Amino acid sequence: MSELEQKPRLPLKSVAGALLFTVFLGPVGLLYATALGGIIMILVGFVIISSKLWVPILLFWVMCCVISVLATNRYNKKLIK
Numbered sequence: 001m002s003e004l005e006q007k008p009r010l011p012l013k014s015v016a017g018a019l020l021f022t023v024f025l026g027p028v029g030l031l032y033a034t035a036l037g038g039i040i041m042i043l044v045g046f047v048i049i050s051s052k053l054w055v056p057i058l059l060f061w062v063m064c065c066v067i068s069v070l071a072t073n074r075y076n077k078k079l080i081k
Helices: 015-032 035-050 054-080
Strands: none
Touching: 015 035, 015 054, 035 054
């Protein structure tokens, strides 16, 4: 295939952007990386945040950040293939 015949490719998602969204917005920022994961974590977040305990909330927030980075990396690798 020549350069003119190549299919247009979707742009890659920014891992740094996904992490920043998730750090500041929590599970809502996770929607940038993965829509289904964001919706699930928002619903789980309602339960965890309503407990009003700091340790589970902090662990939940960190877990959202890790999921965001992993989901963005997986999305980018799938596009590169």
